[in-house]
Amino acid sequence: MKKIYLLFFFLGLTHLVIAQNTRRVLAPASDHYKSLQAISAAANPQRAWMDTVHYPPAEYGSSFVYMLVKPYYLSDGQVKALSESVKFPANSSDQVRKELDYMLDLQSKRTPEQIKRVEFLGDIGYWPSINMVPSHPSYEENLRNLFFEGRELMGENINAKNFPKISKLLQGVMQDIRIMEFTIKYKLFRPRPYHLEPKLQPLTKINSPSFASGHTLWAFVQAFTWSEVIPERQQDFIALAEEIRRSREIMGIHYPSDNEASRQVSFAMLQYYLKNDAFQNDLKEAVAEWKTVSRKYIR
Template sequence: MIQKTTLFLALFALTLSWAQIAPLEPVKAHYKTLQKLDAKPNPERAKLDKISFPASEYSSGSLIYTMAAPAYLSAAQVETLKKSVQYPANSSDQTRAELDFLLDWQKKRSQAQVDRSVNFLAPIGYWPHIAVLKNHERYQSNMEDLFYEGRAVMGESCNPENYPHTAKLLQGVTKDMRIMEFTVKYHLRRARPYHLEPYLQPLARMRTPSFASGHTLWAYIQAFTWSELIPNKRAEFLELAYEVGESREIMGIHYPSDEEAARVLAHRMLVAMWDNPVFREDLAKAKAEWK
């Protein structure tokens, strides 16, 4: 009886959170098609399931984020969210189809797509440790990246100086996103696509596990947060996030399931943050800047 009551209260609390954060859109495009394939191990390709991201390629800097204290999420929420996503088995029919999808991108990607993915989108991303010291050589560009989506949709006047409460909210949300990104990555240690498919020629070699996509997690949690502040621009923010995810596939460094999981996880994070009164207060102050 106690267990049933606890479950009911948890579901009731989640329902209240969903009532406050705009709901997640249904899966679309190739993600929807690929998710219909079998994600379970395929005995015919069983040897692939022994492959994980090599420990020799770990980035020590990223591991530090797994030890940081979150801004809005609780430690218990981080643990729950960490276990809420899973990738299809390496040997599965779904993963095989995703690898074929990436091979197809490799054949058809244009130089313009490559340039935008590698030279423009790949370097973007706010990093909390850089924001600690204002005299850091990358401090200004880091803060500009924090407002990338807002500036892209709302114009050059959208910046931390003009919207300080929005900056504070985005900094807290993105700090938690970085913690979640590396917590999930090192929990599951998914091999990169090029570890499984020898014919893939990635446009970069990454030093962290594949799942979920950190770039995409950043892009979507930003898009969902901006959408709470400026709801009538939601479609534009989500289109920017989709482009970021697609760019990682164009580069051959992420499976489509890495991108879709990041989208879902980003939304779950924002829903979980609603439980924190500090988040609700910071969100309200940021919203007031956009009235």
Template sequence: QTKAELEFLLAWQKKRTKSQEERAGEVLAPIGYWPHIGLLKSHSRYKSNLEHLFFEGRTVLGESCKPENYPATAKLLEGVTRDMRIMEFTVKYHLLRPRPYQLNDKLKPMAQMSTPSFASGHTLWAYIQAFVWSELVPTKRSEFLDLAYEVGESREIMGIHYPSDEEAARILAHQMLTEMLANSVFRADLENAKLEWK
């Protein structure tokens, strides 16, 4: 399977367009909320970190979708992302999968990553966000999921993740949300956030 996926990524490398490279590398790659930065208002990336937290909401719902306008939603997404990051690095450092370009030197990735490959953190982040946003604004579910798919595919375009990294992240995100829905603290935060979208 790994050999087949490496061939798939080599094919992506040959066919990717300049606009795909720019979208993947300049728009989607920098996106991601980091909980430790969110603790320090004095951090140089505090403001951009908060903006990233609402990336999917803003992309689908418009520029007015930002943390200061939806504080309960911000609290919900911060908690979800904190748990997601713990899961992400637990899986990565348990399985220690090499990056594709570490196994095939014909791959010329658009970035070099210092963490293991499986599962894709960007994809896990994108899907768990999409699933939560879909709970808040169900009528936009397809747009949120399409955006999450694009984020995952962008990691393949860049040559830094296998397709199975993306698929595993999508499944893991769904399993995480299922577990979260059984948690009373999460459900309370979710209901408070839903009130902002009535």
């Protein structure tokens, strides 16, 4: 009988480990991300002029200052390794040509409702620098944006005031995200899609290089982080992150390869976090807070 109990114990433990590992496995690229990746990323001499195009220095914003900020949970070495782990296809490549054609097709099919939604998503963004100045006119809106994914899925009561431990965790990963985003962007200086394709009519223009997508980076890192806090809602968080990354293509401001690279980097960041004592401690407190406090707001 004792052996049977032990067997059930180890089977249960094995199931738990498998479940945990399954929850943390990055799904392979699918849909147009998968098909586009199969196309040659090498330079095509027939479009050699495209390889002379870089993000215009005249359009740089002030975001490059995040390259001077210290990461929160990541180390400097991890930031460097992650920034060197991805690259974009050559501007003249067949892959980029197909990406641009795909975006032109999206542009031709944009509806008023779709435009309203993607522009709304485009306005979401948390900036660590604003969080340092409580008197800043955008301070409250900035904290509201920090909780966008939780609030979008579970209501207005999911906010920094009600969940300070989760707020601390999200603030930490968002500091890493901004550093990671602009370290990659200002290493590679990829031109935006509308710099290569004059027929593209973006819904806005961005004053930083294209690769990799910052919106997609924060969308997935937050989705992965929220999934550690509330694992039963993982699919919902991932679905929202997917909507956010695709919105950047509909807007005409990011190539699909920008977005897929950001998804890959996001998952790699999670792997570092899971081995980081400070992250694990903050995560433990965030999970405990959620289990205790959420019952007041989630019915």
